Amino acid sequence: MAKDIYPIVKEIIAQYLGIDPDRVVPEAEFIKDLDADSLDVVELVMAIEDKFDIEVADFVAAKIVRVQDLLEYLELEINGFG
Numbered sequence: 001m002a003k004d005i006y007p008i009v010k011e012i013i014a015q016y017l018g019i020d021p022d023r024v025v026p027e028a029e030f031i032k033d034l035d036a037d038s039l040d041v042v043e044l045v046m047a048i049e050d051k052f053d054i055e056v057a058d059f060v061a062a063k064i065v066r067v068q069d070l071l072e073y074l075e076l077e078i079n080g081f082g
Contacts, residue, residue, distance in 0.1 A: 005052075005074055012051060013067065016044050026068040034067075045070075052078065 006026075014021035017036055030036040036044065045061045048054075048070065054077050056064075064070050 005078065006071060008051070009048065009067070009071060009074065012047055013044060016040075016047055024067060026066065026071060028067050029065055030067070031065075048074070054078075 010021055010024045013024045017034055019034060028034055030041050045056050049056055
């Protein structure tokens with residue numbers, strides 16, 4: 001896991017969803033554990049795109065279920081493998 005991006009992503013998720021940052025752990029599922037709905041997840045991905053200046057393809061965004069999924073994708077994208 002990219003430990004350098006985790007705190008940034010954690011803060012964005014907590015602020016965007018209005019939840020305690022302690023709930024934002026890698027194994028947490030956005031919908032099941034963090035009380036997000038599908039629109040929240042789409043908008044959250046858009047916020048991440050803006051923050052990291054990347055574009056997440058729709059088919060990739062559809063597979064982002066857990067915080068870990070997002071972290072793994074960002075790590076690949078930032079390192080030029082996405």
